[in-house]
Amino acid sequence: MPTRSTTKRPGSARRQPSASARARAALAIDEHRLTGPQVAYRDTPNRGGVITPRYLVFHYTAGKSAESSVAWLTNPDAKASAHLVLGRDGRITQLAPFNIKTWHAGRSAWDGLKGLNAHSIGIEMDNAGPLRQVGDTLQAWFGKTYPKNQAVYARHKWEAESRWWHAYTEQQIERAIELATLLVRTYHLIDIVGHEDIAPERKRDPGPAFPLDHIQSLVMGRPEDEPERYEVSATALNIRGGPGTQYARVAEPLHRGTIVLILEKRDRWSRVEVEDEPEIEGWVCNAFLRPAEASPSIE
Numbered sequence: 001m002p003t004r005s006t007t008k009r010p011g012s013a014r015r016q017p018s019a020s021a022r023a024r025a026a027l028a029i030d031e032h033r034l035t036g037p038q039v040a041y042r043d044t045p046n047r048g049g050v051i052t053p054r055y056l057v058f059h060y061t062a063g064k065s066a067e068s069s070v071a072w073l074t075n076p077d078a079k080a081s082a083h084l085v086l087g088r089d090g091r092i093t094q095l096a097p098f099n100i101k102t103w104h105a106g107r108s109a110w111d112g113l114k115g116l117n118a119h120s121i122g123i124e125m126d127n128a129g130p131l132r133q134v135g136d137t138l139q140a141w142f143g144k145t146y147p148k149n150q151a152v153y154a155r156h157k158w159e160a161e162s163r164w165w166h167a168y169t170e171q172q173i174e175r176a177i178e179l180a181t182l183l184v185r186t187y188h189l190i191d192i193v194g195h196e197d198i199a200p201e202r203k204r205d206p207g208p209a210f211p212l213d214h215i216q217s218l219v220m221g222r223p224e225d226e227p228e229r230y231e232v233s234a235t236a237l238n239i240r241g242g243p244g245t246q247y248a249r250v251a252e253p254l255h256r257g258t259i260v261l262i263l264e265k266r267d268r269w270s271r272v273e274v275e276d277e278p279e280i281e282g283w284v285c286n287a288f289l290r291p292a293e294a295s296p297s298i299e
Contacts, residue, residue: 027178029186032097034084041094044074046081048101048117055120056183056192057105058176058212060127060166060205064142066091069124079103082122084179090171092179098187108198111191116198121183125176125206128166138164154208157264158200165209173211180219192216200266227261229275234288243269243283250282259292260284 027036034041059082061069066087073081073095082104085093096102104122105115113119128146131138137145146166155162168176180192194212195203206212236253243266254260260272263281270289274280 027182029098029182032099034092034094034098038089038091039094040092042070042074044081044095044102045076046073046078046103047096048103050099051101051118053098053119053121053187054113054190055110055116056180056189057116057120057122057195057198058192058206058210058215059104059122059124059195060129060207060210061085061124062129062141062205063126064128064140064144066093066126069126070095073124080106082124084121084123085126086123086172086175086179087126088169088172090169090175092175098183105195105198107202108195110193110198121187121189123176123179125168125172125210127168127172127206127209129205129207131164131166133164138166140166152209156196156204156208158196158204165207167209168206177215177218180215184219192219227263227273228265229292230260230262230270230272230289231292232256232258232260232284232288233290237284237288239272239280239282239284241282243271247283251280254284260289 027034027039029035063069063072066085070085070093072078073085081095081102083094083096083098083102085095087093098121101117102122103117104124105117105120108114108116110116128140128144131140131146131151134145138148138151139145148164150167151164152167153162153164183189184192192212192215194210195205196207232254233256235256237258238249238253239251240247241250254274259275261275262270263273264271265286268286269283270286271283272281
């Protein structure tokens with residue numbers, strides 16, 4: 001089942017392409033290769049066979065620069081790659097055709113599928129990722145420092161505490177929207193996710209500084225603030241304090257037909273709120289949920 005969080009990410013206010021972005025020649029795809037302004041191609045040896053992509057996965061590089069990330073992802077020793085690297089100035093480097101498997105997802109699962117490398121297009125965003133405070137500045141894991149006006153203090157949806165994250169640039173976000181729109185239209189992709197969604201136990205990218213909810217809404221045509229409605233398909237479904245059977249039940253089991261609103265989804269468990277009793281909130285197993293019929297309209 002898809003994993004979706006309804007929590008707004010910092011910077012998720014609606015962005016529309018700037019006049020300069022609209023004035024640029026549009027990106028296009030020709031024989032699975034990107035064409036357009038500020039686009040380069042550098043082939044990576046870290047690749048597999050032909051795929052039919054179904055998803056778009058956003059990442060951050062956690063690197064010093066777009067150039068250093070491209071160099072690493074084209075190095076055979078890396079054993080990692082992606083289809084695109086998107087720089088902070090909007091420049092794009094493609095590393096493999098979109099119908100070729102790249103090694104960006106690793107151990108991952110989504111919508112019943114495992115190993116998302118074989119089912120997705122990966123975009124690496126040039127971004128340092130999490131930062132730690134050192135005096136009046138913020139420092140990345142590789143030692144480079146950043147002023148606080150280039151960062152966002154936010155809580156990641158998989159973490160309990162807030163911390164500093166490197167901010168994305170407006171040029172990057174504009175290009176990310178442009179790329180997502182083009183790739184979804186060209187390859188009929190069915191979802192846009194973050195690495196953090198398909199590998200929640202080990203990954204945190206693209207992180208809370210990236211407006212993934214907004215891009216999903218804008219490109220896929222989904223409302224950002226309206227949670228998905230599911231109904232319980234089991235006779236009785238336990239609702240627990242965490243995503244697993246090791247967590248205690250937080251309420252009486254939910255009966256068949258109970259409507260729940262999805263607050264967060266993972267591959268096997270979802271955090272839900274009971275529609276008619278919003279004070280009841282907890283985690284349920286996805287195997288015992290099914291999409292609910294649309295709410296009846298009130299005339």
